[in-house]
Amino acid sequence: MKKSFKQRTTYYYIASFLVIALVTFVVYSSLPLTKSSSSPGSVVFFKEKVVPILEDRCAVSCHGIPEDTYQNFMEKDEVNGKSLYFPVGRDGKISRNEQSLTWAFQAATGHSPFSRQSDHSLNQSEHRIDYAEPAHFSTLLRVPLVEDLGGLPHMGMDLFYSTEDSDYQTLQEWVTLEISEHPAKQPTLSKPARFFRDNILGVMSRNGCFLSSCHGPDVFNDLKLRPPLPVANPADGHLAGYSTAMVLAARAAVLGNVARFANLGGSLERSRLILKNLPISEGGVHQRGGNNQFFSSMKDQDVQQILAWLQLEQERVASKLTSGGKAIPANDLGRLQGVLFIRGPRHMPRKFFDLDTYWPGSDIYMLRLANGESLENTQEKPINLTKILHPEGLAEFQSFDVRYDGKAVVLAMRTRSDKGFRLYELILGDDPEQPVKSFTQLSYASARQVDGTLIQHIDPLYIPGPHDTKGNALDDVGVAFASNEAGAYAASDTWGLLGEADGGTLKDLIDRQRTEAPGSLEGRRVAFVDGPNKGQWRRIVRHEVNKKPGNGSRLVLDSPLSTAPDRRSVYVIEKLQSDNRSAFDIWTLVPQPNDARAAFDNTRRRFTFSNAQERRPTMRTSGEVMFTTVRNIGYQGDRPVFNGAIFRSHAGGFDYHIQGGNRSRYPLFVDSREMPSGLEVRTVLDPRNYWGGSLVLVDHGLGVNIEPDNPVDNHPFTFDDGMDKTFTYISPPRYLPAQLPLFQELGDQGITHTGLSPGGAFRDPYPLPNGGILTAHTANPINHLDQEADPDWDIYRLDFSTALQSEDGRSTGDIRRVPVTAVSSDAAEYSPRPLVVRLKEKSHTHQKFISTGNLSEPVDDFGVKRMPAGTPAEIEAYDYPLLQSFLTNFAPLGAKDFHLRKGNPAGHVTPEDQVFHFIRVIMDIPEERSNLQPATTKQGEQDPFATRIGLGVHTRKVIIAEVPLEKDGSFYAQVPPNVPLILQGLNRHRMALHSINRWFFLQPGEKLTFSIPRSIFPLRCAGCHGSLTGQPADSLGPPDLVSAASQVMATWNPLTKQRRLPAAMGLKSSDYIGVDFKADVQPILNNKCVTCHGGDKLEAGLDLSDRATSFFNVAYESLHRLAEPGSGNFAAKKYLNEREGLAIESPLIARLAGHSLQAKGEETHLSNAPHPATTPVTAEELLTLTRWIDLGASFQGGRP
Structure with missing residues (x-):
């Protein structure tokens, strides 16, 4: 028989076999395989006819574990316990003793006694046998079947190419018998689920959603769908290819298994699942598969069907919402009821990481709309909510958030310069004469650290609480916030002013993105670190505005260069002093107003441990907390890398991971908030700024962002940005920009992220349920770096006239700036928040625990599962050479360098001294304030970043371990929890060839995984990251099936079929290596x-x-x-x-x-x-x- 496409392209997909035991069938955990069993027919059939098939097709090759180690193997690892493994004897056969047969039976049915409870329980369609459906729907039969006949991805390739195969028919006969002896009742479908089944599945099928290359189980995006089974008789209709469990799984996926695709908390028309499939001219959002082949407009019949379904889903969700144990009116969901904001003095210069300067005179105000009013036509006046908190004098309010039900506010306030911010909660009432029913202080601490640093609790954010797992009780909340209470200090500004030239002559340099005020850079030295003049340095004798064309800078040099600068020229202007400040981490607490102090003491948990700056938490609809993280260590490629990217973490600080903004030309990304469309709006700024920045629109789903004029990447320029000529795309570009400025950055009305900004500035963006954005904006020209500026911040609403993006994807759509005049005054208004009932984000998020050492069950700790304090953590890296190649060359351009002797993507042979042999795990030592005070030298030139620690930009570190790198590029190591870590790839002499110069950390008992095997890269990653060779044709093609189907060498012993122990296991702190x-x-x-x-x-x-x-x-x-x-x-x-x-x-x-x-x-x-x-x-x-x-x-x- 001709082999299918799947056999040629299917790769390792172990998730197909991961299952959770059905609670209703736990009887199998102790079921003896005898004729006296309660299910003799199925058991005897399994023993006599199924076991030989498993031995022949499965057990020896992939799924067999020696019977004398089987129980230990299955109990040792949560993944093992949920996977399909059989106990086998030395002959490779399943032993016929009762215990081995019982285990084999349990594994085949999916009722393993070794499966441990997980937050990510798989849905009904992923159990090996679906007892509520005909046998052919069970994954035990679908996984080994060829895709053309309804098969699912299988790490061992296709086993059955026809349902007429005698072995397949025997398995099907057994599954049918097993179902008949334990029939399960099909779940009753709700009205929205029935509408989805009867109307939406057909829309999805017609539009190709189930194609494996678009939204199949293997795609690298958040919408993964399992295709329906082929329908042999067309008269049965397409729904015959779906089981009830498959219908429910597809519905959940389309609503959003990770982040939301449906905007049920607001305008349904703004839902991602609609906008991603509309033409841009009709208001759509760019998608990688194009936008013109799906729906014609919002009036399209398919769109109207989806909207009708979403209306049912919205009504279902709204009917379940409560606050204080009482139902919330259904029509309150998503209805804008007002706006809250801070009003304060106009002159409050503050750098992003400066919280010590005290600027009293602010308060939080609320504008509540009357019925039928809008922000444009309201006659209401703002009410001061917080004057009752400081009756004896002025106060300063740093930030606040509004609870999901719109009935409470959490805020950061201080009333004296010698005390830091603390958190408070206001309970709102309906009486305009008494808008605050009560207030409670939520956080407590001493005024200062031992070294005199003010202790701050800032950036409060409501997060889902620990008790309500379904997201219905909108008053069950926790609070995330930023605090410097851990006591460390960290670098809080750039080490140099990095730039990429746009041209020049032998005596000057022109950079249109260099926006500092004229004259401000005169006298400073500039070094060229890449391009024609690499290695040369000059002094700037004149700094003037570049007038041809637009804004930017012209830097006149003290002596001629050897070559005129061009767009390959990367330079660094010296910084004259360091800026080390108190470091903030993200923390959480669970408020309990009846005993707030005890709640703070008992529920406060430190969320991050990076010894860096982490600020401004926000929520992603996936349930992850996002925040700004500056976790740089030093230079890369002679470039000073300072990058405040957006990171995200699951509940409790698990799976600390990049969300976006890494290696960008913008130093800081702040306030990343998810819009109804799934895109994010962010503020970008420079840490030197005193006054806000500019706004960008980000589509995380478009993958790696390629920025023109980005001096941090390793490419001289990425694509023509229209500076010198204009051209038109005949077809859409392969890589769409994932990040777009909301407003033009160049020209007389440009809005810049730093320096001179002719068009004013923005700060504090917050999406509205209808797709607009509330933000603070000052419209007059401003110099972000001028401490004496006096901007007049006002509240604006940004409305997109049509689409969020332009047709070519290289700019945003038309945006209207609508001032909210009802809240304007002579003072500054900023930090707007809508008063609206909104849905909670997912409350239970992913956590991976270690497979060795302490195997006690994680315990619930105020809604987060945790291992005991001090439990070691583990790192599993499946392919470090591949990982470092991304971090070195993250853009989808050029060949990746694996530092392998042989086997590099471009075919070159690496010199032996540049080949990876070891991995060094390094821990940072938290630095006290005194250690980071400036230090001077007796000889040579004074390093502006010298501290008591040393001459340079580094802090103290110790080596936890240096572990071997396996031949397949994998390593596996035990590490301490709750400490900042980095990794270095070493050569045979243990010299670092590469450093992952970004701190990361693990929680107690956490297992952190890095990278994927390079064998599956073409299928999983090349679409966003480009091919490994740099040749577009190599982005496609089958994965290496043999490699992909293997366990990595660092974790798996193929001879004993046992999991290896991690390197560095059992090390104590006294075993670590320090060098003084x-x-x-x-x-x-x-x-x-x-x-x-x-x-x-x-x-x-x-x-x-x-x-x-x-x-x-x-x-x-x-x-x-x-x-x-x-x-x-x-x-x-x-x-x-x-x-x-x-x-x-x-x-x-x-x-x-x-x-x-x-x-x-x-x-x-x-x-x-x-x-x-x-x-x-x-x-x-x-x-x-x-x-x-x-x-x-x-x-x-x-x-x-």
Whole structure:
């Protein structure tokens, strides 16, 4: 028989076999396989006829586990316990003893006694046998079947190419018998579910939604659908291909299993599932599959059917909503009842990470609309809600949020300059004369840390509470907030002003995105780090506005360059001082007004542990908390990387993951909020700003964003941005921009994210249920960097006239700015929030727990499942070479470099010293305020970022472990929880070739997975990230089925068919490795170097003596000297690559090792022999020096 397309393309899909035991059938956990059993027919049939098929088709090749280790194997890992494994003897057969046959029977039916409860229980259609439907719907029969006949993805490829196969018919006969002996009643479909079945499934089928390449089980998007079974007799109708469970599963998927596709809390027409399928000219939202082949307009009959269904779903949801135990009127859902905002002084300059400056005089106001009124025609006046909180004087209100039911407000307030913000909750009433029924303080802390830092509780956000798992009780809430109570300090501004030129001459540089005020950069040095003038530096003698064309800067240099700058030229302008501030983390609490202090003490939990800046939490409809995270460590590619991206995390801080904004030209992304369409609106700004920024529209579903004029990426420019010529697409571009400015950034009316902004500025965007956006806007020109500016913030509503995006996808649609004049005054109004009843986000979110060590069940901790404190965590990386290739070259352009000896995507052979052999797991040491105070040196040029820790940008770190990297690129390691971690890929000499220079962390008992095997990359990832070779044709094609069907080497022993234990298991903190310059490095220098490089004898002018200086010693300061004195380019030090923390690129290590490695400019100075020649450093000493540099070449080292 001719093999199907699926056999050629199906890849590893273990999720097909993951199941949760049916509670109603737990009898199988103890069912003996004898004729006296309650189900003798099925059991005997299974033993006599099914077991031989399983042995022949399944057990030996993929699903067999040695019977003497079977129970331990199944109990040891949650995934194992839910997967299809059979106990087999040494002959590869399922033993005929009662226990083994019982286990095999339980595995085949899906009633495993080893399955542990999970928050992500699979739906009915994913059980191996569906007892409420005919046998052919059961996944036990569908998974091994070819796709053409209704099969599902199978890691072991297709086993049956015809339903006439005798083995298939035997299995079907057994499943039919098993169902007949344990028939289950089909669930009763609700009215919306029946409408979905009878009307919407046909719409989906006609429009190709079930195609495997669009929304099949394997696609890399949030809408995954299982296709219906083929219908042999057309007279039966297409619904014959769906079981009831499949109908319910498809309905849940279309409503949104992850994020919402249906805007049931507002305008149904704004739902993502509609807009993604409309032409852009009709208000649609771009999708990767195109927009013109589905619905013609909102009047399309299919659209009207969907809207009718969504109306039923909306009515169902609204009828269940409660507050205080009472039903909420159904018509209140999504109805705008008013707006709340902060009114305060106009002059309140504040950098994003500066919370200490006290600006009293603000309050929270509420404008409540009368029946039938809108924001445009209301006659009501705003009411001060918070004056009752500070009767003795003025106060400052930092931020607030409105509860889901619109009946409470959580806020951050302070009343004195010597005390920080604390959280309070207001309960709102209906009486306009007494709008606040009561108020409660929710958070408590000492005024200051021991070091004098004010303790702050800010950015409060309501999140789903611990008691209501269905999302109906809108007053059951928790609160997420940001706080610096952990006490660490962190870098809070860029290390240099990074830019990408647009042109210039030998004596000047033009950059249209350089928007600082004229003259503000004069006297500073600029270093070229990429492009024609790479390695050169100059001083800026004149800084003026670039007038041809539009805005931006022209930087006149003190001497000619060797080549005129072009759009490949990446440069860094020096920063003159550091900005280390108190670091904020995300925390949560569960308010209990009757005993608020006890609730705070008992329910407060730290959510993040990155030793970085994390601010402004928001909610994604998936139930994940999103927030701004600055977690940078150093430079990359000689570029100072400062990136406040949007990260997200599941309940309790699990699965800390990037949401968007990584490696962007915008330094900070703030207030990322999901709109009804599924797109997100964000504020972008610079940490130097005092006054807001600009707004961008983001479609997370479009994958990697490619930004023109982005100096952080590794591409000189990405596509023509219309600066020099205009062209028209004949067909849509392959990669649509995932991020668009809401308003033009260039020109006389441009709105910029920093510097001079002729068109004003924005802040605090908040989506409305009808698809609009509430925001604060100042319309007059402003300089974001001018502390003396006096912007007049007012509340505006942004309405999209037609579509959110333009036809070509390269700009937003037309936007109307509508001022909310009813709340305007001579003061500043900002932080608007709609007063509206809104739906809660998902309350139960994904958590993965470790498979070794403490196997106790996670316990409920105020709505979050947790392992006991101190339980080790685990990292499983399926393909580190693939992972690092993304982080190095994240755009879908060019070939990826795996650092493999052979097997690189472009076919080149990597030199042995650049091949990955180990992974180093590194932990950061939280830094106190005193350690990050500025430090000066006695010699060389003063590093503006020098602190008591060392000369450079790094903090103290320790090595937890260095673990082998397996041949398939995988590694598996046990790590401590609740600490910031990074990873480095090492060569055979344990020199770092690459660092994941972004902190991450794990909760107690959490299992964090990285990457996917490269064998399944073409099918899963190439659509967004481009092909591994850089050739578009290689984006398609079958995966490597053999590799994809294998467990990775780090976690799986194929000989014993057992899971391996993690590396570094059982390590204690005393086993960690720290490198201190004075204690570990200086002794090596004293023993091997000072004879020639100390005292009166200073060969090469290098003094490595241990004489103390003000903060360090002579040797340390000597090793940190610049390669070119006076350049100010601290990314180019003479002996060390400190900024990137790479010993392999450090001339010192090259000289000692006797070969160049990757040290720049050292080839002509080496004798290909270790140095010093008479007594070269030992391998252990070289490793100490290597680790010292790889950890950041600090003076103070982290000590275990």
